[in-house]
Amino acid sequence: xxxxxxxxxxxxxxAPAGADEGLYPLAAGGDWVAVAHKDSLVAPPxxxxxxxxxxxxxxxxxxxxxxxxxxxxxxxxxxxxxxxxTISVGQWKQELDIDDNTANTVNITTTEPDISDLFDAMDKxxxxxxxxxxxxxxxxxxxxxxxVTNAFRTCAGMQAxxxxxxxxxxx
Numbered sequence: 001x002x003x004x005x006x007x008x009x010x011x012x013x014x015a016p017a018g019a020d021e022g023l024y025p026l027a028a029g030g031d032w033v034a035v036a037h038k039d040s041l042v043a044p045p046x047x048x049x050x051x052x053x054x055x056x057x058x059x060x061x062x063x064x065x066x067x068x069x070x071x072x073x074x075x076x077x078x079x080x081x082x083x084x085x086t087i088s089v090g091q092w093k094q095e096l097d098i099d100d101n102t103a104n105t106v107n108i109t110t111t112e113p114d115i116s117d118l119f120d121a122m123d124k125x126x127x128x129x130x131x132x133x134x135x136x137x138x139x140x141x142x143x144x145x146x147x148v149t150n151a152f153r154t155c156a157g158m159q160a161x162x163x164x165x166x167x168x169x170x171x
Contacts, residue, residue, distance in 0.1 A: 022037070022038060022040075022041075023035045023036070023037055024036045024037075024038055024041070024045075026048075026148075026151040026152070026154075026155055027147050027148050027150070027151035028144070028147075028148065029143070029144025029145065029146070029147035029148050030141065030142075030143030030144020030145065031052055031053045031054065031140075031141045031142075031143050031144055031145075032050065032051065032052055032053065032142075032143075032144045032145045032147075032148035032149075033050070033051055033053060033148060034048070034049065034050045034051075034148045034149075034151040034152045034155065035048075035049050035051075036048050036049075036155050037049070045155050046062060046063065047060065047061070047062045048060070048061045048062075048152050048155035048156045049061075049152070050145075050148050050149055050151070050152035052140050052141070052145075054140065054141075055071055055073075056070060056071055056072065056130070056138065056140060057069070057070055057071075057128070057130060057140050058071070059115065059149075059152060061115075061152070061155070061156035061158075065109050066109070066110050066111060066112055066114075066115045066156070067107055067108060067109050067110065068085070068087070068096065068107075068108040068110060068115075068118075069105055069106070069107050069108075070085055070105065070106050070108075070130060070132055071104055071105045072104055072132075073104050074104075075103065075104045075105075076103055076104070077101050077102070077103055077104065077106070079101070080101070081098055081101040081106060082098065083097075083098050083106075083132075083133040084096060084097055084098065084133065085098060085106060085108055085130065085131065085132050085133075086130070086131040086137075087118065087128060087129070087130055088128070088129040088130075088131075089118065089121040089122050089125045089127075089128045089129075089142075090121050090124055090125040091121070092117065092118065092120075092121035094114070094118070096108040096110065106132060112156075112158055115158070116153075116158060116159065119149040119152075119153065122142050122145050122146070122149060123145075123146045123149070125142055126141070126142055126143070127139045127140065127141060127142055128140045128142055
């Protein structure tokens with residue numbers, strides 16, 4: 001649990017700090033979890049996060065950016081890493097440019113439509129393959145990810161997946 005909390009905190013690293021701030025769970029499913037960062041229980045979220053529990057891949061949204069983050073505690077990266085991350089999910093495949101990093105995390109800033117397309121592909125697959133630079137690719141289980149990415153979409157103000165996992169009593 002401590003590793004999970006540290007991983008979430010790493011993904012939230014640039015969130016504003018406040019005395020009464022906190023992480024609020026949104027959804028959990030299979031190998032995935034979504035949380036929101038808020039200044040208080042009644043405040044709107046200022047950061048939304050969806051994370052594979054293995055801690056290697058996370059998604060982050062705030063008022064300005066949508067980001068994909070890939071983490072590996074064995075890395076010791078220098079500042080200003082340049083390179084790409086390739087993500088493959090079923091027929092969906094993108095090579096994305098790294099735009100920021102820490103010692104053990106690379107960041108890709110992207111757009112809402114690109115994240116939405118990735119989430120739609122994830123909804124139809126069981127694994128995602130991630131390749132960082134020239135490192136060997138690794139697989140991420142997508143078990144439970146639809147529930148979590150739908151919670152992330154709601155938190156971030158995105159359109160929900162058309163493949164929702166429940167019925168709507170208002171229709």
